[in-house]
Structures are given as structure tokens and as C-alpha cells.
Amino acid sequence: MNFDFSDELKQLRDEARRFLTDRCPPAVPRAILEGPEPFDRALWQAMAEMGWTGAAIPETYGGVGLGRLAVCVLAQELGRAVAPVPFASSVYLATEAIMLFGSEAQKQSYLPRLATGEIIGTFAMAERPGTSDPRKLTAGVSGGALSGVKLAVPDGDVADFAIVVVNGGSGAWMHLVDLTGAGVVRETVTTIDPTRSHAKITFAGAAADPLPGSTGPETVRKLMDYAAVPMAFEQVGGAEAALDMANAYAKERYAFGRPIGSFQGIKHKLADMYIQVQMALSNAYYGAWAVHTDAAELPIAASVARISACEAGWFVTKENIQTHGGMGFTWQMDCHLYYRRAKLLGLALGGSREWKLRLVSELRARNTLVAA
Amino acid sequence: MDFEDSPEEAAFRAKARAFLDANAERRKPGEVEGYRRGQDAPGAMERAKDFQRRKYEAGFVGIHWPKEWGGQGGSQIEYVIYNQEEAKYDVLTGLFGIGIGLSMPTICTWGTAEQREQFVKKTMRGELVWCQLFSEPGGGSDLAALRTRAEKQGDEWVINGQKIWNSGAHYSDFGILVARSNPDLPKHEGLSFFILDMKTPGVEIRPIKQVSGSSHFNEVFFTNVRIPDSRRVGPVGAGWKVALTTLMNERHGMRDAPGPDVAELFRLAEAVELEDGPAIDNTAVQEKLAEFYVRTQGLKFTKFRGMTALSRGQTPGPESSIIKVVAANKLQDILSYGLDMIGMAGPTMGDEMPVAGIFEEALLYSPALRLAGGTDEIMKNIIAERVLGQPQDPRVDKGVPWRDVPTGPRAGKA
Numbered sequence: 001m002n003f004d005f006s007d008e009l010k011q012l013r014d015e016a017r018r019f020l021t022d023r024c025p026p027a028v029p030r031a032i033l034e035g036p037e038p039f040d041r042a043l044w045q046a047m048a049e050m051g052w053t054g055a056a057i058p059e060t061y062g063g064v065g066l067g068r069l070a071v072c073v074l075a076q077e078l079g080r081a082v083a084p085v086p087f088a089s090s091v092y093l094a095t096e097a098i099m100l101f102g103s104e105a106q107k108q109s110y111l112p113r114l115a116t117g118e119i120i121g122t123f124a125m126a127e128r129p130g131t132s133d134p135r136k137l138t139a140g141v142s143g144g145a146l147s148g149v150k151l152a153v154p155d156g157d158v159a160d161f162a163i164v165v166v167n168g169g170s171g172a173w174m175h176l177v178d179l180t181g182a183g184v185v186r187e188t189v190t191t192i193d194p195t196r197s198h199a200k201i202t203f204a205g206a207a208a209d210p211l212p213g214s215t216g217p218e219t220v221r222k223l224m225d226y227a228a229v230p231m232a233f234e235q236v237g238g239a240e241a242a243l244d245m246a247n248a249y250a251k252e253r254y255a256f257g258r259p260i261g262s263f264q265g266i267k268h269k270l271a272d273m274y275i276q277v278q279m280a281l282s283n284a285y286y287g288a289w290a291v292h293t294d295a296a297e298l299p300i301a302a303s304v305a306r307i308s309a310c311e312a313g314w315f316v317t318k319e320n321i322q323t324h325g326g327m328g329f330t331w332q333m334d335c336h337l338y339y340r341r342a343k344l345l346g347l348a349l350g351g352s353r354e355w356k357l358r359l360v361s362e363l364r365a366r367n368t369l370v371a372a
Numbered sequence: 373m374d375f376e377d378s379p380e381e382a383a384f385r386a387k388a389r390a391f392l393d394a395n396a397e398r399r400k401p402g403e404v405e406g407y408r409r410g411q412d413a414p415g416a417m418e419r420a421k422d423f424q425r426r427k428y429e430a431g432f433v434g435i436h437w438p439k440e441w442g443g444q445g446g447s448q449i450e451y452v453i454y455n456q457e458e459a460k461y462d463v464l465t466g467l468f469g470i471g472i473g474l475s476m477p478t479i480c481t482w483g484t485a486e487q488r489e490q491f492v493k494k495t496m497r498g499e500l501v502w503c504q505l506f507s508e509p510g511g512g513s514d515l516a517a518l519r520t521r522a523e524k525q526g527d528e529w530v531i532n533g534q535k536i537w538n539s540g541a542h543y544s545d546f547g548i549l550v551a552r553s554n555p556d557l558p559k560h561e562g563l564s565f566f567i568l569d570m571k572t573p574g575v576e577i578r579p580i581k582q583v584s585g586s587s588h589f590n591e592v593f594f595t596n597v598r599i600p601d602s603r604r605v606g607p608v609g610a611g612w613k614v615a616l617t618t619l620m621n622e623r624h625g626m627r628d629a630p631g632p633d634v635a636e637l638f639r640l641a642e643a644v645e646l647e648d649g650p651a652i653d654n655t656a657v658q659e660k661l662a663e664f665y666v667r668t669q670g671l672k673f674t675k676f677r678g679m680t681a682l683s684r685g686q687t688p689g690p691e692s693s694i695i696k697v698v699a700a701n702k703l704q705d706i707l708s709y710g711l712d713m714i715g716m717a718g719p720t721m722g723d724e725m726p727v728a729g730i731f732e733e734a735l736l737y738s739p740a741l742r743l744a745g746g747t748d749e750i751m752k753n754i755i756a757e758r759v760l761g762q763p764q765d766p767r768v769d770k771g772v773p774w775r776d777v778p779t780g781p782r783a784g785k786a
Contacts, residue, residue: 001375001376001377001381001449001676001679001680001682001683002373002374002375002376002378002680002683003373003374003375003673003676003677003679003680004373004677004680005373006373069373247760247761247762250762251761251762251763258763258766259762259763261756261760261762261763262762262763262764262765262766263765264749264752264753264765266762267752267753267756267757267762268749268752268753268756270755270756270760270762271751271752271753271755271756271760272752274694274755274756274759274760275694275697275698275755278670278674278691278694279666279667279670279671279674279694279698280670281691282669282670282671282672282673282674282676282677282691283666283669283670283673285373285673285676285677286669286673288373289373289374289375292373293373293374303662304665304666304669304670307662307663307666308666308669308670311666353659355662356658356659356662356663357655357658357659357662359662359665359666360652360658360661360662360665361658363638363665364652
């Protein structure tokens with residue numbers, strides 16, 4: 001049994017944690033929350049220089065070639081730091097889409113620049129409230145021109161290009177679109193978590209370059225599965241940080257002459273938070289194993305990782321506020337940074353309700369419970 | 373990152389399988405291991421003892437114990453691998469859990485050479501069955517508050533008092549007993565630890581009827597029961613420390629809750645018809661199934677993380693402490709949800725029910741799993757205090773002589 005990251009990846013995790021502790025304390029996401037900048041460009045550049053943006057990109061395309069497990073390790077630390085950078089959009093989604101479904105020319109053109117952080121990519125899918133079933137989309141491409149409106153595109157106002165999902169019929173379901181080109185109107189929108197900017201994007205005849213491998217709606221699901229795993233690590237990282245925060249506060253804050261952590265009402269809540277974090281981390285490991293080995297059960301593993309991370313992220317960040325009492329509800333305390341981010345990440349890629357239905361459907365399709 | 377055995381582990385697993393294939397019946401696919409199901413069947417105990425003897429002779433008892441205890445000197449991971457394999461076979465080993473899992477490690481750690489000589493090998497071979505005489509009506513989670521008295525008279529100790537929740541006391545040969553040898557000291561300091569021959573005059577065993585209707589537990593009463601001082605384990609007054617060795621062995625181990633799991637819930641959902649068709653097609657049911665599946669997998673992979681540490685010769689991390697509390701609660705939630713799906717027909721017990729009535733059976737024994745071996749509340753205290761470093765509750769009994777500690781209206785002093 002070797003259900004753990006390698007020493008090399010653990011070293012990467014330790015380095016990332018040291019770097020982010022120093023370079024991205026809570027004051028950094030707070031500065032984005034309170035200021036005019038959409039993200040921390042200097043932090044993004046520093047991460048790119050360390051090779052994080054190219055971690056999973058093969059060396060032949062200018063990346064570091066550490067594989068997807070390295071992205072998982074980094075994602076957990078970025079989640080812990082509530083980092084205000086477009087890492088998830090550019091790395092888990094745009095880079096992954098090109099690696100999975102791009103042509104050789106697209107890979108050669110985009111991956112080296114994604115690796116250096118020179119360009120930022122994102123993923124544009126949602127068109128209306130409700131299901132994220134790609135077959136329900138109305139955006140379409142005709143004669144190489146894309147038309148449609150995409151809501152809540154993460155980093156949509158700062159990305160250079162987007163992977164846009166369309167109702168592709170017998171053609172490509174994902175297209176590369178230059179967001180700085182003609183026929184693209186971007187409008188920054190207010191969200192529950194302004195530490196990560198979002199945009200509404202209207203495409204009116206924008207030039208669309210199809211990803212040739214994206215031959216059906218199931219390829220969109222496949223991309224979501226690949227993205228859900230590092231996303232789960234990022235969610236678990238945020239939950240860990242919120243637990244650490246609550247745990248520290250419960251030792252320092254006294255009421256009725258004793259630390260509040262000595263009351264079982266708080267103590268058991270902290271234990272429940274710890275349980276949630278550990279369950280989600282174990283399930284995220286399962287996802288990591290599946291992406292690493294390209295396992296046939298990836299749709300199951302990704303769903304399990306996703307559902308577990310959504311539950312842990314929500315539970316732990318809301319109970320962190322509760323543990324802090326009235327102080328937890330103030331702007332000045334950092335509790336809300338974790339709370340906002342947890343729900344934001346819990347909605348990106350679709351909420352856990354959808355993933356639960358998908359999980360059961362995958363389990364039934366295989367007619368087995370994979371050694372439950 | 374993989375789930376594979378190392379070559380040494382694979383070889384050990386093959387050896388374990390070969391032994392089990394030759395000496396036991398493999399469970400049928402889909403057959404659920406019931407909680408102590410079958411222990412009361414005619415001849416079950418004889419079969420269990422016979423299997424235990426063969427298991428000992430094949431070298432699969434005390435796998436990870438040091439050689440000087442009479443063990444195999446193997447690794448923790450080998451012990452886990454053997455148990456994984458054994459769980460696939462229809463064997464009753466619960467009978468020996470308290471003897472081999474708890475009593476022998478305690479006696480080997482604290483006992484005399486004579487005691488080891490007398491008990492260890494016979495227990496490993498399945499010749500002796502043990503029970504645990506710790507909990508009392510007024511000393512459960514707060515075990516050190518126990519009242520059963522041990523008074524020294526010459527070379528003997530005279531025991532008076534009462535124990536409770538004693539699994540298998542009615543068929544056990546010996547018991548491990550903690551009693552109060554000095555009521556004037558603070559509660560942790562006045563205890564001593566003994567080995568009790570259950571046939572000693574003055575020992576009275578009364579079965580407790582459980583929620584499930586069966587009687588696995590007992591109350592055990594002591595009236596002037598005499599134990600020779602040679603059967604004391606550890607120094608006089610060190611009973612709490614000795615008992616902690618037992619408790620650490622009890623809480624150690626990544627214990628799951630046996631019973632219907634998410635696979636059985638899926639089978640049930642396929643069998644049950646709801647308003648709009650088969651339950652398995654109902655999206656509300658599907659959401660619940662997914663939640664249970666995620667919890668099941670979370671437990672499984674948390675165990676795999678612990679096994680990885682064992683496989684590397686390390687101690688499992690603190691994450692293993694969540695397993696019991698998560699597993700026992702998940703079991704109850706699955707049972708309740710499953711029966712809810714069955715609906716008005718749910719109360720019936722028996723083989724004609726979907727999934728052979730195991731939901732109904734397990735419903736009745738499942739409360740025990742959230743209590744035995746540390747209640748949910750105690751387990752969460754342990755997680756918060758030992759893993760997260762939170763302070764203990766203030767204790768009003770700290771440093772107070774035991775006889776002056778308030779006990780409330782429900783208990784009288786011994």
C-alpha cells in the first residue's frame with residue numbers, strides 16, 4: 001500500500017507552503033477584496049517563475065513535467081492561502097482542456113505560454129441558473145464564429161483566452177477563443193467572492209478555434225472530472241486553514257473564565273470539522289490516484305472527491321465563523337475570506353447536487369460498487 | 373501513488389489466503405457480516421476454538437507481537453493484511469478479541485513471567501476465553517470513578533461490587549478486572565488491576581437484555597470474591613496505568629462498524645418500488661446514495677492512509693482516530709434511510725424482506741457501536757484534545773480523595 005504522495009511532491013508541498021505563508025498571508029486576498037485590482041499579478045508572476053503554472057505541462061511543451069499530482073499538491077496550498085490568482089481557471093481547466101483535446105498546433109502555440117504564465121486561460125460554460133449539462137447550452141459556432149452569452153466566467157475579465165463550451169452537435173464542443181479579439185464583450189460582475197474576479201462575456205461572432213478532440217458532451221464531463229480533482233485539493237486546503245483558524249481561536253478566547261475550546265459544545269464542533277477535513281482529504285487522494293493513473297473509474301473518483309470537498313469546505317468555513325462568535329461576522333476578521341471562497345469553489349464546476357446524481361449514474365453504468 | 377502490496381506484503385497475503393482457503397469457508401458474494409451473528413448457533417463456540425487452534429499453529433495469532441511475548445515478531449501491516457483476508461471468510465473470531473486483543477498485551481506489558489507463562493500461549497491457542505471487567509453503573513466514560521472495592525487480607529484481595537457491559541462474561545474463563553484498592557486517594561491513584569478466574573465463588577453473572585433482544589452483555593456482581601495477590605497485574609495503586617494499556621489497545625485499530633453498507637443500500641434501492649418507479653431512479657434517493665457512498669469511500673481511503681504508514685513501518689497519523697465515530701454513525705444513518713425506503717412494510721424482520729432483513733436486524737444492534745470502546749462524545753473529546761490540542765474540561769474531582777467526589781442521586785457509594 002502506497003497511498004500517499006512521493007517525497008519529491010511532499011517537498012514541493014512544503015516549499016509551496018513556505019512561499020505562500022510568506023508571500024500570501026490573508027492580507028493578500030483581503031487587498032484584492034478591498035482594492036481595485038482583479039488579482040495579484042506579482043504573486044501570479046512569482047508562481048509562474050517557480051514553474052507552478054507549467055507543473056503538469058510536459059517538458060516538450062515548455063512545462064516542468066511533474067504531472068498532475070504536482071498540481072494537486074500546489075492546489076491544496078493555494079486553497080489554504082486563499083490565493084487571489086487565476087490558477088484554477090488557467091491550469092485545471094484551460095491548460096487541461098488543451099492537453100486533453102487540443103491539436104498539436106494548439107498545444108505548441110498555447111502550452112509554452114501557459115507554462116510561463118505569459119498568458120492566462122479560463123473556461124466559459126454557464127449560461128443560466130440550473131444544470132450544467134452541456135446538452136442544454138445554446139451558445140453555438142457557425143462558420144468559425146461564436147455566438148452566445150456566458151455567465152460568471154471565473155477570471156473572465158483578466159484571461160487572454162477562454163475555452164468556451166458550446167452545443168457542438170456532431171462538431172467540437174469546446175473552442176479556443178481570444179478574449180481580446182473582435183466580437184467579445186466582457187463585463188466584470190460582482191460575486192460572493194471578489195477575491196477572484198468574474199465576468200459576463202457576450203460573444204457576437206467571435207473567432208472560435210475548435211479543440212478537435214472535444215467531439216461530444218462527454219468530453220466536457222471528462223474535462224470537469226480532471227479539473228474536479230485539483231479543485232477538491234484546493235477546497236480541502238481552504239477547509240484546513242479555516243479549521244486551523246477556529247482551533248487557534250478556541251484556545252485563546254476565554255468565556256466564563258476558561259478557554260472556549262474546553263466547552264464540549266466547541267470541542268465537539270472542532271472534532272466534527274476535523275473529521276470533515278480528513279474524510280475530504282482521503283477522498284481527494286482517491287481522485288489524485290485516478291487522474292495520475294488515468295483510471296477507468298476517474299468519473300467516480302472525481303465525483304467522490306468533489307462531493308466530499310464541497311461538504312467539508314462548506315461545513316468547516318461556516319463553523320469557523322460560528323466558533324468565532326460575533327467577531328466571526330465582522331469584516332475585520334478573516335473568517336469570511338474562507339467562507340466566500342469555499343462556496344465559490346463549491347459552485348465552480350457545478351454544485352455537489354449535480355455531482356451526486358452523476359456519481360450514482362456512473363456507479364450504475366458500471367453495475368458495480370468498485371469495492372465499496 | 374498506488375494501492376499495490378509491496379512484494380513482501382503480496383507474499384504474506386498469499387500465505388494468509390492459502391491458510392484460510394484450507395481451513396475456512398469463503399463468504400458468499402453479497403453476504404454481510406452481521407454483528408456477532410451466529411455466535412449463539414449450536415456448536416459455534418467449538419468451531420471457533422478449533423479454528424483458533426489451527427490459526428495459532430499456522431502462525432497467524434500474535435502476528436505483530438514481539439517474539440518474547442510468544443508472537444511472530446511480524447509487522448503491523450502483516451497483521452492488517454491477515455485481518456483483511458480473514459474478513460472475507462466465514463469464521464467467528466470475536467470470541468477471542470478481548471483475550472488476544474486486550475488482555476494479553478496488558479499482561480505481557482505489566483504482568484509477571486509466571487502470569488505470561490500461565491495464560492499467553494493457552495489464550496493464543498483459543499483454550500481460554502476472556503472478558504473485560506472495567507465499566508460500572510457509575511463508571512463508564514469516567515472509568516476511573518469506579519467503585520468496586522479490593523481490600524487486601526493476607527495474601528489475598530477481597531472484591532466486592534458490581535461491573536456492567538461485560539461482553540461474553542457468561543462463557544469466559546477469566547476476566548481482567550480493575551478495582552479500587554484505596555478510596556482515600558484521588559480517583560486515578562487508588563486503583564489496582566487483577567486477573568479473575570470467573571469460576572471463583574461469589575462471582576454472579578446476570579445477562580442484560582439488549583435493545584436487540586439478545587443478551588451479549590452481562591452484569592457481574594462480586595460478593596467477597598477472593599483473588600490471590602499473585603493474580604495482581606502491575607503494582608498496587610497502578611491500576612489506572614495498567615488499564616490505559618488495555619484501553620489503548622481497544623481504541624487502537626481502525627475499527628469499522630459491521631453491517632449493511634452502501635452496497636446493500638443500492639441493492640435495496642433496486643428492489644424497492646416508490647411512487648414514481650424503482651427507488652434507484654428517484655433523484656432524491658440518488659442524492660442520499662451518493663452521500664453514503666462518499667462517506668464509505670472516505671472511510672476506506674482514510675484506512676488506506678493509515679495502512680500506508682504501517683507499510684512504511686510508521687505509526688498511522690491522527691486521521692485514524694475518526695474511523696470509529698464516522699463508521700458507527702454512518703451505519704445508523706444507512707439503516708434508518710434504508711428502512712424509510714421500505715416504508716410501511718419496514719418493521720417486519722426476516723428473510724422475506726429485501727436484502728434478507730439485515731437492515732432491520734442491524735437497526736437494533738447499531739446503537740451499541742456508538743457506545744462500546746469509547747462513546748462518540750469521548751472519541752470527539754480525544755480528537756479535540758489530543759489531535760487538535762484543545763484544553764480538557766475543568767474537572768471538579770481533580771486531586772480530591774475518591775470518597776469525597778460527588779456521585780449524584782443515581783449511585784450510592786460502595
